[in-house]
Amino acid sequence: MMGQLRLASLLLAVLLGSCAASWLQFQSLPQDGSQAETATGLLRIPPGGGRYPAIVMLPDCNGIDPHERRWGRELAEAGYVTYVIDSHFTRQVTDGCADPLPTQTLVADALGAIKRLSEREEVDPTRLAVIGWGRGGDIALSLVASGDLLPQTEGIRAVVAFYPTCEAAGPVSRPVTLVLPELYPDAQRCTAYADALAGEGGEPVRYLAPDGVGAGFDCEVCGSGDGVDATYVYDAAVADRVRETLFEQLSDFLGPKQAP
Numbered sequence: 001m002m003g004q005l006r007l008a009s010l011l012l013a014v015l016l017g018s019c020a021a022s023w024l025q026f027q028s029l030p031q032d033g034s035q036a037e038t039a040t041g042l043l044r045i046p047p048g049g050g051r052y053p054a055i056v057m058l059p060d061c062n063g064i065d066p067h068e069r070r071w072g073r074e075l076a077e078a079g080y081v082t083y084v085i086d087s088h089f090t091r092q093v094t095d096g097c098a099d100p101l102p103t104q105t106l107v108a109d110a111l112g113a114i115k116r117l118s119e120r121e122e123v124d125p126t127r128l129a130v131i132g133w134g135r136g137g138d139i140a141l142s143l144v145a146s147g148d149l150l151p152q153t154e155g156i157r158a159v160v161a162f163y164p165t166c167e168a169a170g171p172v173s174r175p176v177t178l179v180l181p182e183l184y185p186d187a188q189r190c191t192a193y194a195d196a197l198a199g200e201g202g203e204p205v206r207y208l209a210p211d212g213v214g215a216g217f218d219c220e221v222c223g224s225g226d227g228v229d230a231t232y233v234y235d236a237a238v239a240d241r242v243r244e245t246l247f248e249q250l251s252d253f254l255g256p257k258q259a260p
Contacts, residue, residue, distance in 0.1 A: 019044045019045070019046060019047070019073060019076040019077050020044070021042045021043065021044050021069075021072070021073070022042075022043050022044075023040050023041070023042060023043070024040065024041055024042075024043040024083070024116065025038055025039070025040045025041075025090070026038075026039060026040070026041065026085075026112045026113050026115070026116035027039075027112050027116075028105070028108035028109045028111070028112040029108050029111040029112040029115060029152065030104065030105075030108040031104070031107070031108065031111075031150075032104060036108075036112070037090070037091065037105075037108075038090050039085060039086065039087050039089075039090050039091075039109045039112065039113070040085070040086050040089055040090055041083045041084055041085035041086060041113055041116075042064065042069070042072060042083070042084040042085075042086070043081070043082070043083050043117075044072055044073060044075075044076035044081065044082045044083075045076065045081050045120075045122050046076055046077070046079050046080070046081065046257075050122075051121070051122060051123060051124040052079060052080060052081045052122055052123060052124060052257065053079075053080055053081070053123075053124055053127035053128070053129070053254035053255065053257065054080060054081035054082070054083065054117050054118075054120075054123045054124070054125075054127070054128050054129075055075055055080050055081070055082050055083070055128070055129045055130070055131055055250070056083050056085065056110065056113050056114055056117060056128065056129075056130045056131075057071065057072055057082060057083065057084040057085065057130075057131045057132070057136075058085060058106070058110055058130065058131070058132035058133070058136030058137070058139050058140050059084065059085070059086070059132075059133055059134075059136050060097075060133045060134030060135050060136055060137075061096040061097040061100055061134060061135045062095075062096060062097050063086055063087075063088050063089075063096055064084055064086055065219060065221065066219075066220055066221050067218050067219045067220055067221070068084050068133065069084065070220070071084075071131070071243075072084045074243075075247075075250075078247060078257070079257025080250070080254070080257065081117065081120065081122055081123050083113055083116075083117050085109060085110070085113045087101055087105065087106055087109045088101070100135070103138075103139070103142075106135070106136075106139045107139055107142060107143070110130070110139055110140070110143060111143075111150065111152045111153070114128065114130075114152045114153065114155075114156075115152050118152075118155060125155045126155050127155065127157055127254045127255060128155040128156045128157060128254075129156065129157060129158045129159065129160070129250055129253065129254060130143060130156060130158075130159050130160070131159075131160040131161075131162070132159075132160070132161050132162065132164070133162040133163070134162065134163055134164070134215065135164075137161030137162050137163060137164035137178075138161070138164045138165055138166075138167070138168070138169075140159050140160070140161050140164075141159060141161045141164055141166070141169050141172075141176065141178075142168065142169075143156065143159065144156060144159050144172045144173050144174040144176065144203075145169050145170045145171065145172045145173075145176075156174050157174060157175070157253045157254055158174060158175045158176070158177070158249070158250065158253035158254065159172075159174060159175070159176045159177070160176075160177045160178075160179065160246060160249075160250075161176065161177070161178050161179065162179040162215075162218070163179060163180065163181060163184045163186070163187075163215040164178065164186070164190065165186045165189070165190075166178070166186060166189050166190040166193045167186075167189075169190075169193055171197060171200065171203075172197070172203045172205060173203060174203055175203055175204055175206070175253060176203070176204070176205045176206070177205075177206045177207065177208065177246065177249060178190050178191075178194060178205065178206070178207040178208070179207070179208050179210075179242060179246075180207050180208065180209050181209070181210050181213045181214050181215060181217050181231075182209060182210065182211045182212060182213065182214075183212070183213060183214035183231040184214050184215045184231075187209065190207065191207060191209065193205070194206070194207045206249075208242055208245060208246075210235075210238045210241070210242060212235075212238075213231070213233065213235045213238050214231030214232055214233065215231070215232060216232040216233065216234065217233065217234060217235045217238050217239055217242075218234070218238075218239040218242065218243070219232075219234055220234050220236075221234075
């Protein structure tokens with residue numbers, strides 16, 4: 001009996017550690033000639049050998065929340081290298097919403113994270129995706145909606161943006177999926193943006209528009225809606241449906257989970 005318990009504990013430890021997270025620093029890549037800064041991110045690598053498609057994940061202004069960690073963990077378990085970046089910690093920013101970092105800083109971090117990830121031997125740099133939430137969604141969108149692709153973004157095959165503002169978005173050079181909850185204030189602007197591009201040809205901008213929820217519907221720690229914003233409520237059923245759809249899309253865009 002003790003041997004069975006010991007074996008079960010060992011198997012559990014292996015399973016829990018198979019996609020264990022570790023912090024990995026990187027250098028930002030500013031496009032204005034300013035000095036590079038150090039930022040960090042939470043890296044997860046699937047078990048086994050070979051090279052995997054990879055996903056850079058850009059949190060909202062409040063930094064890495066549990067739901068972004070969950071996305072990173074579940075995508076890694078599904079066979080992707082994931083890198084959830086944190087632009088605030090090394091800069092000693094305690095509240096990125098009240099004291100937001102400049103857009104160019106966040107773009108520089110996204111580019112630096114992509115470069116750092118692409119250099120990993122476990123990563124296939126030709127099969128990358130970027131997922132962003134809130135302000136991170138706008139940054140993710142900007143990487144493929146800014147005219148000519150930068151060298152660091154050539155490997156991006158798809159972008160997912162959760163509840164972005166779409167304020168500065170233009171035509172895109174890669175497939176994009178916008179997640180636009182019905183009660184999100186900028187949903188109408190973003191759907192109009194996607195619909196306008198649909199008639200222009202080029203890469204598609206798809207969108208998911210779950211009914212009856214607002215931004216944060218996928219955030220388990222966002223409360224019951226009592227307080228400042230009653231639409232900012234977690235909905236497990238909606239989150240699961242959106243997650244299933246996005247996992248299918250990412251599989252289509254990024255191809256096999258492992259390359260030789």
